[in-house]
Amino acid sequence: MGRPPKFSRQRLQDAALAIVDEKGSGALSMRVLAAALGTGPMTLYNHVAGREDLDVLVVDAVLSRARWSRQPDADWRAEVREIALAGWRAVREHPRAIPLILTRRTRSTAALEMAEALLAALARSGCRGRRLLVAFRAVMACIMGFAQGDLAGPLAAAASENAAEVLARVLSLPPDRFAHLIEIAAAARDSSAEEEFLGGLDLLLAGLEAQPAAS
Amino acid sequence: MGRPPKFSRQRLQDAALAIVDEKGSGALSMRVLAAALGTGPMTLYNHVAGREDLDVLVVDAVLSRARWSRQPDADWRAEVREIALAGWRAVREHPRAIPLILTRRTRSTAALEMAEALLAALARSGCRGRRLLVAFRAVMACIMGFAQGDLAGPLAAAASENAAEVLARVLSLPPDRFAHLIEIAAAARDSSAEEEFLGGLDLLLAGLEAQPAAS
DNA sequence: ACCTGAACACCGTTCAAGT
DNA sequence: ACCTGAACACCGTTCAAGT
Numbered sequence: 304m305g306r307p308p309k310f311s312r313q314r315l316q317d318a319a320l321a322i323v324d325e326k327g328s329g330a331l332s333m334r335v336l337a338a339a340l341g342t343g344p345m346t347l348y349n350h351v352a353g354r355e356d357l358d359v360l361v362v363d364a365v366l367s368r369a370r371w372s373r374q375p376d377a378d379w380r381a382e383v384r385e386i387a388l389a390g391w392r393a394v395r396e397h398p399r400a401i402p403l404i405l406t407r408r409t410r411s412t413a414a415l416e417m418a419e420a421l422l423a424a425l426a427r428s429g430c431r432g433r434r435l436l437v438a439f440r441a442v443m444a445c446i447m448g449f450a451q452g453d454l455a456g457p458l459a460a461a462a463s464e465n466a467a468e469v470l471a472r473v474l475s476l477p478p479d480r481f482a483h484l485i486e487i488a489a490a491a492r493d494s495s496a497e498e499e500f501l502g503g504l505d506l507l508l509a510g511l512e513a514q515p516a517a518s
Numbered sequence: 519m520g521r522p523p524k525f526s527r528q529r530l531q532d533a534a535l536a537i538v539d540e541k542g543s544g545a546l547s548m549r550v551l552a553a554a555l556g557t558g559p560m561t562l563y564n565h566v567a568g569r570e571d572l573d574v575l576v577v578d579a580v581l582s583r584a585r586w587s588r589q590p591d592a593d594w595r596a597e598v599r600e601i602a603l604a605g606w607r608a609v610r611e612h613p614r615a616i617p618l619i620l621t622r623r624t625r626s627t628a629a630l631e632m633a634e635a636l637l638a639a640l641a642r643s644g645c646r647g648r649r650l651l652v653a654f655r656a657v658m659a660c661i662m663g664f665a666q667g668d669l670a671g672p673l674a675a676a677a678s679e680n681a682a683e684v685l686a687r688v689l690s691l692p693p694d695r696f697a698h699l700i701e702i703a704a705a706a707r708d709s710s711a712e713e714e715f716l717g718g719l720d721l722l723l724a725g726l727e728a729q730p731a732a733s
Numbered sequence: 734a735c736c737t738g739a740a741c742a743c744c745g746t747t748c749a750a751g752t
Numbered sequence: 753a754c755c756t757g758a759a760c761a762c763c764g765t766t767c768a769a770g771t
Contacts (some may be wrong), residue, residue: 306735306771333764344764345737354764405620405666409684415696422698433709433717436702441718444663451620451662452655469624481630483637487651494648502648503656510725521752521754548745559745560756569745 310340310350316364320397323361328402331357358403359410365400366413369393371420379427380508384501386420387446391500394450401454405447418443428511441507449500525555525565531579535612538576542614546572573618574625580615581628584608586635594642595723599716601635602661606715609665616669620662633658643726656722664715 318339322331333354337344351357371389374382394404408414418439425438473481473488533554537546548569552559566572586604589597609619623629633654640653688696688703 308735332762334762343737346735348765349735349737402621406617408666409669415691415699419696419699422702426698432702432705435698436705436709437714437717438721439702440664440667440714441660441721444667444718445656445659446663447666448659448661448663449655451623452659454624476630481634483641483650484630484634487637487647487654490647490651494651499652499655502652503659506653506656506722506725506729508725509728510721510723513724513728514721523754547743549743558756561754563746564754564756 308350309342309346312350312360314340315347315350316360319357319360320364320400323400323403324397327399328358328361331361333357355407358407361400362404362407363411363413365393365397365404366390366408366411366417368396369413369417379424382424382427383421383442383508384504386417386424387442387504388497388501390417390446391450391497394446395453395496398454401450405451408447430511438511442504445500445504445507449496449503453496453500523565524557524561527565527575529555530562530565531575534572534575535579535615538615538618539612543573543576543617546576548572570622573622576615577619577622578626578628580608580612580619581605581623581626581632583611584628584632594639597639597642598636598657598723599719601632601639602657602719603712603716605632605661606665606712609661610668610711613669616665620666623662645726653726657719660715660719660722664711664718668711668715 315336319331319336322335322339333347334344336357337347340346351360369389369392371386374385394401421442422435422439425442426435428438430438470488470492473484476485478485530551534546534551537550537554548562549559551572552562555561566575584604584607586601589600609616636657637650637654640657641650643653645653685703685707688699691700693700
């Protein structure tokens, strides 16, 4: 009795994230992670509930690396921007984990902490209840949606190794049916993902400003 | 030579989507789909390139059901709203396909068609180039991000069978650390997912209005 | 309390063979 | 051109046993 666990949660997180970073989210498995830790598959069941838990482990590892500071004196928009940008950057640091994050964010306690911080900042604008809920969900959608687009969007800029390939595919589309798509593919090539994300976020913030008591 | 294919693409799409709808996205496999079609696993390789293609099949099936009408006379905002809502509704019709959609949207030609329609509508506001790109990505992020939140967000309203469970989990969080989260969980219970989505979209549209030539 | 190997019911895909 | 079964190298997890 009372034997100390063989692996810390941190150790599991690091090993699982390393596998995803190196081989992609599809390469993570009980057996592969166990092998990376130098043990048998069944040993992992002493630390996680099952396969699904492995994904959550990775999501939590990625999101818990997001850092932001409280800025009670600054404008609430600046605070929202900082938290959202920290979240987006943390996700972007681990592009191969994005499919997992999109899909399991909910189970991660680190995601809950980010949500609470975002809500606190948004609440400083004065909105409450349903309006606060909508504002929060819109900002969260912005973070996750832009991260998803960066993953492999039809306009994916740099970063991803197959971005050039995706761009080529868009450019080879029938120009009569996809005129606008082709047109902005060029704009995407000269644009940075972070600028685009901040641009989208600022649209949202401008909308919050413009609709202060609506809905 | 010239033997007609045993299964049409439509037939494959329908069967694959039915499996996902009934058993969830994790239940889709070459062998299960083959069995549903009354054939052996290897036969599928005459119709799809491999496992990954199955997911794309499902995504395309879901997104191609989105319908919208051109409204050249109406306000461009109304047109954007209609297309985005059609996309969001199509996704919502098949909640168990959402993980696939979030993850494979890019490979779907139906998604490209929706993107082009959205771009055409947004372009009517007068924006071009980088600004059009950002507006487009923000709207797309809104559709996908809200759909993701509906899937299992910490505030998931109705629809998903485990929504009550998620709500209960949020409500049982330590109230000192998650005050705002708990506060809006109540608001989420009385709100409809579609209202929330439209609210978020309108924030974005208001922002486009307010920042007509910025960035 | 925690660790672990054997075994089972899956999975995608290569290969070789059939029409 | 299209169909298909056998076989291979995986996978998650149950069970029973060990300390």
